[in-house]
Amino acid sequence: MADQEIKRPVKPEQYQPVLEGMPEMICRKCRLPMEPAETYFEYLDHGFHTKLLRCPKCGEVYIPEELARGKMAEVEQNLEDK
Amino acid sequence: MMEKESGVQETTAGNTFSICPVCGRRIAAKRVQTGREVRMRKHCQAHGSFDTVLWRGLRDWQEWRGDIEPPGEGECLRCGNCRGLCPEHKRSTCCTLLEVTSRCNMNCAFCFAGDCLEPDPSLEQVKAWIFDLTVPGKTFLQLSGGEPTVRDDLPDIVTFAKKCGCRYIQLNSNGLRLAEDEDYVRRLAEAGLSFVFLQFDGITDEVYTALRKRPLLSVKERAIDNCGKYGIGVTLVPVIVPGVNEHQIGDIIRYGIRWSPVVRGVHFQPVSYFGRIPALPEDQDRFTLDELLDAVVRQSGGLVQENNLIPSCCDHPMCGFHGDFVTLPDRTLMALTAKRQTCGCCGPEEPGFDPAEKNREFIGRRWNSGKEALLAGAASRSAPTEQDGGFTASDEGGKDASVKEDYTDMDVFLKRVREYGFTLTSMDFQDAGNLDFERLRQCSLHVYRRGRWIPFCAAYMTLFGDISGCYNET
Numbered sequence: 001m002a003d004q005e006i007k008r009p010v011k012p013e014q015y016q017p018v019l020e021g022m023p024e025m026i027c028r029k030c031r032l033p034m035e036p037a038e039t040y041f042e043y044l045d046h047g048f049h050t051k052l053l054r055c056p057k058c059g060e061v062y063i064p065e066e067l068a069r070g071k072m073a074e075v076e077q078n079l080e081d082k
Numbered sequence: 083m084m085e086k087e088s089g090v091q092e093t094t095a096g097n098t099f100s101i102c103p104v105c106g107r108r109i110a111a112k113r114v115q116t117g118r119e120v121r122m123r124k125h126c127q128a129h130g131s132f133d134t135v136l137w138r139g140l141r142d143w144q145e146w147r148g149d150i151e152p153p154g155e156g157e158c159l160r161c162g163n164c165r166g167l168c169p170e171h172k173r174s175t176c177c178t179l180l181e182v183t184s185r186c187n188m189n190c191a192f193c194f195a196g197d198c199l200e201p202d203p204s205l206e207q208v209k210a211w212i213f214d215l216t217v218p219g220k221t222f223l224q225l226s227g228g229e230p231t232v233r234d235d236l237p238d239i240v241t242f243a244k245k246c247g248c249r250y251i252q253l254n255s256n257g258l259r260l261a262e263d264e265d266y267v268r269r270l271a272e273a274g275l276s277f278v279f280l281q282f283d284g285i286t287d288e289v290y291t292a293l294r295k296r297p298l299l300s301v302k303e304r305a306i307d308n309c310g311k312y313g314i315g316v317t318l319v320p321v322i323v324p325g326v327n328e329h330q331i332g333d334i335i336r337y338g339i340r341w342s343p344v345v346r347g348v349h350f351q352p353v354s355y356f357g358r359i360p361a362l363p364e365d366q367d368r369f370t371l372d373e374l375l376d377a378v379v380r381q382s383g384g385l386v387q388e389n390n391l392i393p394s395c396c397d398h399p400m401c402g403f404h405g406d407f408v409t410l411p412d413r414t415l416m417a418l419t420a421k422r423q424t425c426g427c428c429g430p431e432e433p434g435f436d437p438a439e440k441n442r443e444f445i446g447r448r449w450n451s452g453k454e455a456l457l458a459g460a461a462s463r464s465a466p467t468e469q470d471g472g473f474t475a476s477d478e479g480g481k482d483a484s485v486k487e488d489y490t491d492m493d494v495f496l497k498r499v500r501e502y503g504f505t506l507t508s509m510d511f512q513d514a515g516n517l518d519f520e521r522l523r524q525c526s527l528h529v530y531r532r533g534r535w536i537p538f539c540a541a542y543m544t545l546f547g548d549i550s551g552c553y554n555e556t
């Protein structure tokens with residue numbers, strides 16, 4: 001546990017464009033290159049969309065860690081944080 | 083269970099402790115429900131029985147407050163006469179209120195601070211208090227009084243508080259000096275003031291004449307405008323008094339929206355009877371929490387829905403509500419809060435969970451964020467006029483309000499929330515007539531006095547025989 005990195009939220013000023021400069025990603029299941037696609041999701045009755053890499057065959061999306069700890073975490077915090 | 087003459091059954095809605103409003107002794111109190119109305123009844127052997135309304139029945143009492151363990155015999159024996167938080171107190175400090183003066187440049191009909199006039203503490207004394215009370219990186223400091231802006235050295239106090247590590251610094255003000263002395267506002271902003279809690283009772287001068295003894299609307303507007311120029315967010319704070327301004331609740335909300343993002347929200351305070359008040363309260367002089375909830379929804383004209391206003395998980399549910407919103411270019415609100423069957427935030431508390439800390443971060447972030455948009459927006463705002471229902475604060479620097487932005491786009495949503503957050507909150511202070519130890523032991527707004535933290539309603543409690551008198555710490 002001592003060596004485990006503590007995952008802290010990313011601050012808005014540290015956000016990076018999600019797809020910019022990202023290496024090609026291959027879908028683990030279909031072995032196909034993932035493609036940028038508008039992706040929709042819901043959280044606490046609010047719907048959002050953003051561009052993510054998605055497998056053209058199975059539809060699986062790749063959520064980069066910086067997105068999960070950055071914008072997505074901020075959206076969650078704004079909807080929960082009461 | 084008893085039956086009243088009308089045939090409506092009376093049930094006990096909980097036992098608690100209160101004080102005798104005459105002598106201040108702790109006495110047992112009972113909440114009694116008749117139909118949907120809830121009252122507090124208590125009896126002092128020396129001074130007789132007291133009966134006051136707590137809840138009119140416009141919302142379901144039990145659904146709002148939930149299940150709360152009642153205070154037990156032997157617990158909080160001195161709660162009503164608190165001289166400092168005890169180990170049994172159920173909340174840590176969310177906000178620390180510090181009185182930097184007892185002087186004031188007004189003489190309002192209602193004032194929780196009463197008529198106590200003492201010499202100002204020296205700047206060195208205030209600094210020593212701030213040094214003592216600050217937990218670097220955490221403390222949410224409210225500078226209060228009296229009227230803090232009567233002190234010329236207030237910017238120095240803010241500078242010192244910032245240097246000590248106060249996370250948020252709030253100024254509680256009537257706005258007179260903020261309206262008249264723009265350079266003073268600039269100095270406060272440069273010193274690091276986070277936001278202003280502005281006494282703002284209504285949108286007509288009749289309201290101010292009744293409560294503050296002089297017309298003040300134009301003064302309030304200049305104060306808001308000056309704060310906006312220097313990036314200081316403003317929360318409007320109306321004291322709601324039945325028969326005076328309860329009909330303007332919706333107008334105050336709309337006024338705040340038109341001044342967004344300078345105005346960050348409205349914080350309602352139904353009148354409480356302590357400090358300086360014109361007369362002791364009868365039932366009709368009280369504005370209960372459910373009346374306020376009902377009025378906000380009804381008078382908002384569809385801007386606010388019933389489930390957007392929820393009890394805080396920080397203080398006791400009967401101490402107030404909060405609703406979190408974003409103002410939109412067409413001057414409507416997008417609600418971020420919604421009461422759910424399974425709440426996203428108030429689930430089982432994890433070990434170490436501190437509701438006061440969570441609340442402090444929430445309100446601090448909401449009222450403090452978006453300074454860039456605030457500065458840009460304020461520059462393009464014109465003073466409200468008679469047109470457009472009395473207000474013509476601009477639509478965000480000339481942006482066409484009819485152009486709809488896509489708030490399902492995560493980037494657009496987050497930008498809007500950061501810049502145009504808007505809260506509707508309330509704090510229902512308690513007085514000697516309706517004090518409930520169950521609520522007091524859960525208070526997270528604490529007044530700092532000479533090294534001790536005292537729950538707000540205990541700090542300002544005024545026995546009815548001493549009303550209009552001076553609170554003297556003994």
